[in-house]
Amino acid sequence: MTDTTLFDLLERLSSLTRIWFRQHPLLAELQPIQLSALMYLARCNHYSNTPLGVTDYLGLTKGTVSQSLKALEAKGLIAKTQDARDKRSVHLALTDPARALLQALLPPDFLAAGEARMGERGVQLQGLLGELLREVQRSADVPSFGLCASCRFHRQVDGQPFCGLTQEPLAPADAGLICREHQAAEVAA
Numbered sequence: 001m002t003d004t005t006l007f008d009l010l011e012r013l014s015s016l017t018r019i020w021f022r023q024h025p026l027l028a029e030l031q032p033i034q035l036s037a038l039m040y041l042a043r044c045n046h047y048s049n050t051p052l053g054v055t056d057y058l059g060l061t062k063g064t065v066s067q068s069l070k071a072l073e074a075k076g077l078i079a080k081t082q083d084a085r086d087k088r089s090v091h092l093a094l095t096d097p098a099r100a101l102l103q104a105l106l107p108p109d110f111l112a113a114g115e116a117r118m119g120e121r122g123v124q125l126q127g128l129l130g131e132l133l134r135e136v137q138r139s140a141d142v143p144s145f146g147l148c149a150s151c152r153f154h155r156q157v158d159g160q161p162f163c164g165l166t167q168e169p170l171a172p173a174d175a176g177l178i179c180r181e182h183q184a185a186e187v188a189a
């Protein structure tokens, strides 16, 4: 029989995370998909904070995501702004209460405690899981939503980060955000 150990471990950790979120008193009013959208918007850059970016990242239908974003807006957890150049496009930003909520929740206590007890091996595990994710994304040909600093278009111009794809300067903090246009450096020809 094919070895399912890795899958079993990942599935168990996912299920523990789901249970932890479901039981958390701060999340009594929030559905899992709404929390996922908030976590994505907290981590993505200004090219990716659109309803389509959320849809692609979560891999759900436009209708489902649209309903969730409306609910988040009604709860005062996200705010919409019109794109300065394309009036049909909107950007989504977390409000201060949403940032405070995620700050209080993440990372889940049980996971942080387990990782801390592993010490240096916890850091090694992060690296190995990141490698596994990149391997899966490469072979499945799916958007990587990787960190800007690791993108093949990321460069420094006059000492500042710069996007070679959009030909626009980036803010220093952008290097640590995820992007829907990201392409891994090793994919470059």
Ligand code: SF4
Pocket (backbone or CB within 6 Å): 045, 047, 146, 147, 148, 149, 151, 152, 153, 154, 155, 162, 163, 164, 165, 166, 178, 179, 180, 181, 182, 183
């Ligand atoms: S350098 Fe890559 S990841 Fe960064 S903003 Fe440009 S396309 Fe996105």
